[in-house]
Amino acid sequence: MGGAGSVALTADLQTIGAMMRRSANELIRVPGAAIPGVLAPTIFFLGLTAAFGSLIELRGFDVSSYQSFLIPVSMLQGAGFTGAAAGVNLARDIEIGLFDRFLASPAPRWVLIAGVVLSASVRSLIPASVLLVVALIVGADFPGLGGLLLAFFLVMWMAIVAACWGVTLALRFKTQAAAPLMQAVMLALILCTTAYAPQELLTGWLYTVAEINPITQVVEAARQGFTGTITWAGTWPALVALLGFTVVLGGFALRGMRRTAY
Amino acid sequence: MNTVRVVVALGRRSVLQTFRRPQLLAPLIVFPTLLLAIQTGGAGAAVNLPGFPPVDSFLSFMLAGAMIQSTLLAGNAAGIALAVDIEMGFTDRLLAAPIPRWSIVVGRLAGAAALGTFSAVWFLAIGLIFGVEIAEGIPGVLLMIAVTTLSALAFGTLGAAIALRSGSASVVQGMFPLVFVILFLSSAFFPQELLQEPAKTIAQFNPASFIVDAVRDPVISAFSSEDLWKGLAGIALVGFVGSVLSAGALKRRLRTG
Amino acid sequence: MSAIEVDNLQRAFSEEVLAVAGVDLEVAEGEIYAFLGPNGAGKTTTVRMLTTLLRPTGGTARVAGHDVVTEAPAVRSAIGVALQEAALDPLMTGVELIRMQATLHGLDRAEGRRRSNALLERVGLTQASKRRVGTYSGGMKRRLDLASALVHEPRVLFLDEPTTGLDPVSRKSIWEEVVKLNDEGTTVFLTTQYLEEADQLADRVGIISAGLIVAEGTPTSLKAEVGKPRLELVLAEGEPDDCFEVLERFGQRLPGKDGKLVIEVESGAAAIAPVVIALDEAEIAVESLELVEPTLDDVFVEKTGQHLEGAADEAPTPEPAGEPQPDPA
Numbered sequence: 001m002g003g004a005g006s007v008a009l010t011a012d013l014q015t016i017g018a019m020m021r022r023s024a025n026e027l028i029r030v031p032g033a034a035i036p037g038v039l040a041p042t043i044f045f046l047g048l049t050a051a052f053g054s055l056i057e058l059r060g061f062d063v064s065s066y067q068s069f070l071i072p073v074s075m076l077q078g079a080g081f082t083g084a085a086a087g088v089n090l091a092r093d094i095e096i097g098l099f100d101r102f103l104a105s106p107a108p109r110w111v112l113i114a115g116v117v118l119s120a121s122v123r124s125l126i127p128a129s130v131l132l133v134v135a136l137i138v139g140a141d142f143p144g145l146g147g148l149l150l151a152f153f154l155v156m157w158m159a160i161v162a163a164c165w166g167v168t169l170a171l172r173f174k175t176q177a178a179a180p181l182m183q184a185v186m187l188a189l190i191l192c193t194t195a196y197a198p199q200e201l202l203t204g205w206l207y208t209v210a211e212i213n214p215i216t217q218v219v220e221a222a223r224q225g226f227t228g229t230i231t232w233a234g235t236w237p238a239l240v241a242l243l244g245f246t247v248v249l250g251g252f253a254l255r256g257m258r259r260t261a262y
Numbered sequence: 263m264n265t266v267r268v269v270v271a272l273g274r275r276s277v278l279q280t281f282r283r284p285q286l287l288a289p290l291i292v293f294p295t296l297l298l299a300i301q302t303g304g305a306g307a308a309v310n311l312p313g314f315p316p317v318d319s320f321l322s323f324m325l326a327g328a329m330i331q332s333t334l335l336a337g338n339a340a341g342i343a344l345a346v347d348i349e350m351g352f353t354d355r356l357l358a359a360p361i362p363r364w365s366i367v368v369g370r371l372a373g374a375a376a377l378g379t380f381s382a383v384w385f386l387a388i389g390l391i392f393g394v395e396i397a398e399g400i401p402g403v404l405l406m407i408a409v410t411t412l413s414a415l416a417f418g419t420l421g422a423a424i425a426l427r428s429g430s431a432s433v434v435q436g437m438f439p440l441v442f443v444i445l446f447l448s449s450a451f452f453p454q455e456l457l458q459e460p461a462k463t464i465a466q467f468n469p470a471s472f473i474v475d476a477v478r479d480p481v482i483s484a485f486s487s488e489d490l491w492k493g494l495a496g497i498a499l500v501g502f503v504g505s506v507l508s509a510g511a512l513k514r515r516l517r518t519g
Numbered sequence: 520m521s522a523i524e525v526d527n528l529q530r531a532f533s534e535e536v537l538a539v540a541g542v543d544l545e546v547a548e549g550e551i552y553a554f555l556g557p558n559g560a561g562k563t564t565t566v567r568m569l570t571t572l573l574r575p576t577g578g579t580a581r582v583a584g585h586d587v588v589t590e591a592p593a594v595r596s597a598i599g600v601a602l603q604e605a606a607l608d609p610l611m612t613g614v615e616l617i618r619m620q621a622t623l624h625g626l627d628r629a630e631g632r633r634r635s636n637a638l639l640e641r642v643g644l645t646q647a648s649k650r651r652v653g654t655y656s657g658g659m660k661r662r663l664d665l666a667s668a669l670v671h672e673p674r675v676l677f678l679d680e681p682t683t684g685l686d687p688v689s690r691k692s693i694w695e696e697v698v699k700l701n702d703e704g705t706t707v708f709l710t711t712q713y714l715e716e717a718d719q720l721a722d723r724v725g726i727i728s729a730g731l732i733v734a735e736g737t738p739t740s741l742k743a744e745v746g747k748p749r750l751e752l753v754l755a756e757g758e759p760d761d762c763f764e765v766l767e768r769f770g771q772r773l774p775g776k777d778g779k780l781v782i783e784v785e786s787g788a789a790a791i792a793p794v795v796i797a798l799d800e801a802e803i804a805v806e807s808l809e810l811v812e813p814t815l816d817d818v819f820v821e822k823t824g825q826h827l828e829g830a831a832d833e834a835p836t837p838e839p840a841g842e843p844q845p846d847p848a
Contacts, residue, residue, distance in 0.1 A: 011625035018622045025610050029651075043439050047446030050461035052305050054452075060307075097606030101667075104570050105623035106595040180289055188296060196304025203320070206303020 087166015147225010272369020341421025378414025
């Protein structure tokens with residue numbers, strides 16, 4: 001039984017690998033496919049730092065530059081966008097009937113989800129890297145190796161969360177027209193945090209929402225290397241938040257898969 | 263006169279198209295509203311910055327920016343709709359009909375204008391619900407709606423120019439990020455004097471800044487004819503450039519078939 | 520053991536819409552079974568339920584000995600599926616696609632490669648396999664679809680409208696491939712709206728309309744149900760006295776229309792020569808003679824009162840001159 005089990009696992013891993021290779025095809029074979037995912041967060045980063053840069057003069061901001069403060073948010077935004085795009089790709093595969101081919105095979109349902117979601121996670125490194133370079137050019141502080149690895153790690157995990165959401169919507173609506181919903185929710189989730197300013201300086205309803213929103217912990221954790229020191233106390237809440245979201249949204253995605261096509 | 267009837271018919275079609283498909287309308291209204299809500303809460307403390315113009319709240323300041331964001335997006339959407347018409351061959355049919363060339367573009371702009379008015383009313387309503395007081399009262403409100411509608415028309419001519427020149431909906435769609443570049447390089451989201459360079463300098467000369475300031479004025483301060491004239495001049499400039507480019511692109515399209 | 524067993528299978532999409540309204544059928548191993556019916560009859564919905572892509576709302580189905588709902592993974596391992604609209608990723612090359620299918624079915628790399636290459640050669644796509652699928656013609660896509668469905672050597676093959684939209688040459692080559700597969704032991708369940716396809720390929724045909732099977736049997740037996748072949752003649756001199764005596768030697772006379780004489784001929788085309796010879800010997804001149812054979816469309820008309828949609832696409836079969844006669848058994 002153990003032998004059959006490990007054979008099955010190998011097959012599962014190979015399937016996930018094949019799906020990830022297929023996802024890479026789009027980037028390699030379609031010129032400019034990566035641009036939208038990189039362009040949007042970059043424009044927002046540059047625009048927001050230009051517009052709101054003088055906020056750091058306010059008391060309560062403890063950073064040398066708004067760029068350092070904002071860059072982890074933009075990197076996470078890139079991850080959100082990449083995850084939503086994975087959902088859109090799945091919706092397209094469903095629309096053209098290609099996903100039926102996968103569903104009619106004996107590949108376990110979680111393997112199919114894992115393939116989509118892990119592809120998004122790896123792809124999120126692209127906008128994150130470009131954003132980082134741009135940020136360093138316009139004056140952000142280098143986060144140190146530890147800060148860098150932590151930020152990328154959180155970005156990749158955020159992409160997994162966003163992809164689970166995208167997959168859930170794709171299975172529910174079976175159309176690419178659900179794209180705006182995939183993107184808007186992730187955008188709101190990441191921005192309704194201490195994205196623009198530290199908690200004490202947030203005003204009105206956003207103060208309350210940011211306090212409750214678990215993604216605030218992710219933003220703060222990713223910010224550590226850029227604006228201060230990395231501590232375990234500042235990191236573990238983010239891991240819990242991401243784990244929670246992954247379990248819930250991943251559960252929705254799996255249930256959606258079982259309900260449409262068991 | 264036949265031309266008037268034609269323009270009205272095309273205009274009606276354009277307006278109906280805009281409002282009949284909620285999934286197209288949503289990004290033009292919902293997205294700026296979402297952004298407004300988030301940015302007001304996130305950067306709201308900015309009102310305490312030295313040099314920030316005296317306002318009741320950050321929302322009072324940002325409202326105009328959200329309205330102009332909508333009109334820029336409306337201009338982009340009008341361009342996309344026109345490009346789709348061109349791709350579908352509908353425009354060819356119009357060109358072969360005995361109507362003046364310009365009526366094709368003007369008809370399409372009606373949709374943009376309608377959207378401009380709608381977004382002005384929408385954001386004013388939101389502002390009032392969340393406690394914004396319009397300093398200039400009813401005349402101020404009417405002024406804001408008028409300026410917003412005109413700016414939608416002006417941005418519509420730019421969208422039309424791109425559509426006529428490229429003939430491709432996806433090219434016009436690709437201009438979407440440009441909308442945000444224009445907004446960030448203006449006084450839409452933050453006072454011009456407090457922007458970081460080089461945005462600060464660019465915003466000083468950006469027509470979008472003048473337009474936003476003209477709409478913002480009645481909300482936060484007493485009426486200033488200088489701001490109004492600058493805003494109208496900005497609209498006129500954009501409209502002029504857009505019309506010239508559109509005319510040129512249309513001629514080129516007719517010449518090269 | 521039956522390859523496919525279906526018992527009162529139902530699929531409701533809402534309170535009123537019952538796409539599949541209670542289908543019973545059984546397909547033996549090694550059979551080719553065709554589901555014939557117009558668009559919207561419930562063919563695709565049934566296939567999707569049998570291939571575990573859609574959950575039935577009533578009834579049960581077993582494929583390759585496993586229940587489609589409770590033992591879905593086992594079903595999936597045993598079936599090959601080529602659905603409508605050969606669903607392929609235009610960015611992938613042919614060989615990448617078929618190898619991916621092999622991976623999905625858990626074949627190890629070497630075995631997957633071996634089988635992929637063999638199948639590509641079998642369907643004549645070895646050369647094209649390195650090109651992106653987006654460059655393939657419709658016929659090539661179908662062939663790749665078919666090859667991919669076979670990579671894990673399934674026991675039951677499901678084909679949903681396999682030749683819709685193909686040119687006659689491609690259609691013929693798919694038919695040949697299906698027959699060959701069947702000869703090798705694969706059970707084939709196909710859906711089609713083309714009479715000729717069902718007629719030529721199937722061991723048994725199930726005619727489906729509005730979610731229910733209205734007739735089932737071998738093509739021959741189905742057609743025999745609605746009547747025997749008949750000869751329709753127009754004689755040069757109207758109806759000379761002795762013509763009936765001559766004609767009735769060969770079969771029962773049926774009511775004719777438009778001046779045509781109609782006799783039933785059980786032996787079909789084989790009766791033409793003897794009839795012509797007999798008329799010639801009796802010095803009766805024939806102006807025109809036509810052999811009219813019942814078609815599956817006639818069966819469909821008999822059972823549902825409507826023609827099959829695909830009938831229009833087929834090589835024209837002459838309309839029967841009168842009402843189809845019930846079998847006088």
